[in-house]
Amino acid sequence: MMSMTPRQIAEAVGGRLVEAPGSERGADGPAVAGAVSDSRQVTPGTLFVAIRGERVDGHDFVARAAGAGAPAAIVEHEVPGAALAQIVVDDSVRALGDLARHNLRLRREQADPFTIIGITGSVGKTTTKDLLRAMLAELGETVAPVGSFNNEIGMPLTALKVGASTRFLVAEMGANHVGEIAHLTTIAPPDVAVVLKVGVAHLGEFGSVERIAQAKSELVRGLVPHGVSVLNADDAHVAAMAAIAPGDVVWFGRGAGLGDGVERPTALGARDVHHDELDHPSFTLTKGDRSVDVHLAICGDHNVMNALAAATVADLMGLPLERIAAVLADQRHISPHRMAVGEVDRDGVRFTLIDDSFNANPDSMRAGLDGLAAWGASRAGHTVRVGVLGAMLELGADEHELHRSIGAYAVSLGLDAVIAVGSASDAALDALAGDIAAGADRAAEGRDASHPVSVKLVHDVDGADRAVRAIAAAHPGTTVLLKGSHASGLSALAERWGSEGAAA
Template sequence: MMDMTVGELAQAVQGAVAHADGAQGVVTSVCTDSRQARQGSLFVAIRGERVDGHDFVAQAAKAGATAALVNHEVDVDVPQIVVDDTVAALGRVAKANVALRRSFAVAADEGDDSASRDESSKPAIAGPFDPAAPHPFTVVGITGSVGKTTTKDLLAAMLRTQGRTVAPVGSFNNEIGLPLTATQVGEDTRYLVAEMGASAMGEIRYLTSIVPPDVSVVLKVGVAHLGGFGSVENIRRAKAEIVQALTTDGVAVLNADDPRVATMADMTQARTVRWFGVDEANNTCDVRARDIEVDDTDHPSFTLVAPGHEHRVTLALRGRHNVMNALAAACAALTVGVPFDAIVQVLETQGAASPHRMAVSTVEPPVVPAAFTLIDDSFNANPDSMKAGLDGLAAWHAGDRRDRPFRVAVLGSMLELGDDDEAKHRDIGAYCAHLGVDALVAVGSDADANLDRLASCLAQGAQQADGHSRMDVAFVHSADQAAEEVARLAKAHQGSVVLLKGSHASGLSALAAKWSPVTAHRA
């Protein structure tokens, strides 16, 4: 974080300082978890549904926190900045920090002789960013219905080859996670990767007001959070807020294969638009993939094509769907000056950096000694990502006709899909039958009628589909029952491969954590 005094922060968030004798204390970091507080920390007390951060101000002070951001004064001897809304104030702290970093870069640039810069340092795709300038700082924003976190992880790895890069952990992409990430920006930060999610109109606009992007990446407009938006058109408009935040000097990096994303080229002030895609009929792409193949362990290979470059790449990531994420990251990285060779190296070595995303391991249930291969993609789910995970399961050693593994899909409910959520779940069940999946375990909940209702539709869709007679379909009501069903199937079919996929609320990520890996595979 850029160093700021308690008094300066109070001014930035329009708050009042209690225990003002500490107003000259210097804040060097921000946290919302008192266990992470240390000397120089600003502890932000957030009132949640189950826990109130104000109850932990004393613990943060004891750990050495310089100050606390609160919505009412707490009886603790530590400087406190009192505001009406600590979440909104956290956003203002992040905004002030990013603005201070930008002003530092601008001040350092004054008097620089651009004519003396090395021409070889220019980006492979021409853009408004000069990596040879002293103290440069670039913000790349990423949004989309699917693939945000994977693209963020890939891009951050590419950018780190050029300088200090700040990027969120996991999917810190909301009104709390993004500001927390932005407060990690310091004087030596070269790049900030800002993942931006939304479940309603205006949320991305708010996030871009905190962290204005220089480059905006849009991956796909799908049906995730359809219930909150009301229509796919509203989702398109909401995702477009990230390109509408660009200035004329910014760059929009857009998916040429998604017609809804393509319309965003006309919705931005940015004079420069870069395109990525896999559709070979679309020859307007700046970065594209040609001749895509997938091996028996679901690693995609393709020829990466960019201006002046062409190279055969095998992704360390699994899943054909990750080709698009790789292209998006490569296009953004080229735009800000990352060399092509560094991009290729990252694509070929960077596995899943965030948990529960196509993570493969061999596990053995504690009850029944029957080892199986687990594909853990349980972080979250929507129809697009569910089909992508199932495609990966179907591709697993699909070429081994004699020794093809028994394939089990353990699927939980998908949430926030709107009025036709039951039909969408039945479609996924039918998709399992279409792919020839051997067994489906639809996981509901004995405590949540909505989760149970949707999981039952998964099972119904599989049972009613053509080819369902070859499938073993089970409808269970808890993760524990799912574990028992998987143990039964794994015992009956040695060498099975199991996909774990569902919304966070389905509890399947906890099931993944419960199973102890015997062997972790290459990511």
């Protein structure tokens, strides 16, 4: 964070400063270093932003923040007796955004170069962000969110990590509604806008894929004058955003094209893509007449596109192809619950876990299932593959059919077992899991009798745990994919297994 005192922060957010008890009246106060909205993350010198949530009110923790060394807090009402300066505002979330905007403005006023890269898309944002952060770190100090901090709270908190020596800010920008990304770009106007894909995530909230495309296009519209758009040449909705780009358009893609006769030459290309027995993709990365071999350390064919997007930006920023390839080969650990591979030993039963449980929509669900289907394909003998699948949320009126189609898709890939995980306490989640099982059952009716598929519906993660252990006990070498929305609880199951013996 750029150096600011509580008084300067109050001026930046239009708040009323209530000085700390015992402080010298009219003094600026100590410099603030960073900001958090979780009092457990406060360290000496950190600004605490008290946010009123659905379940927790940050104002209840202002005194705790003061005790941990926070010199100031942004609050919506004065908290009596708290031993720190209080900046009283009407809306803490809006003030957080205002402060982040001011912080980035201060950084841009410095003489040293500073670049903001915004990333959006229905799938792949966090993985692309993780890969790009690692590449840009080769060129200078890089700030990027931990995990999926991409909303009106997470993105400004990340922007407040930018200091005088920061060279790059990678800002992940997500949306549940039209206008959200537009708002985020007023806080952090990007120099480079990366749009990965327009899919059906949050279809129930937006109402149509066209509305989703409109929301994602807000990142391009929010570019600084003459900013660069980095667009997916293989996605028609993304390609259409070239028409609104304020500056240069740089394409990435695998050369599939859109069949519309329009030539969209990619800055970097991926040729001769293939996978090892653990589904790590390899390909030849091309730039004009130059090429370099790339071996991804993360799994999944879909990550070729994420790697291409990140590599295209890194190339724009001046990172040589050889260093791009080296970084991609070294990035084994990305944000949690995203195609993370480990070995689980639970009650003496061992199996391989592919943990992709952070969240789910139809596009990412199919990508995860593709990765499971490819796992161990080149090995001698048969690897038993189990898809443990939870509900997908915010899909609108077609949600039941979309869930049935995922169950059918899992069976079509030749999986050995599909375990649909519902909820004993949430009838809606349970019904959607039932749709996955129904779709799988229907598809299994036409399955070759020599390769049957087991379909099971369970009503909590404990049931999923027992079902997986039973299969793995009977079939050494079992591989399990966990994939579902956060509400399905599968990420908690992954953490349970991880705490009891997973090893990357």
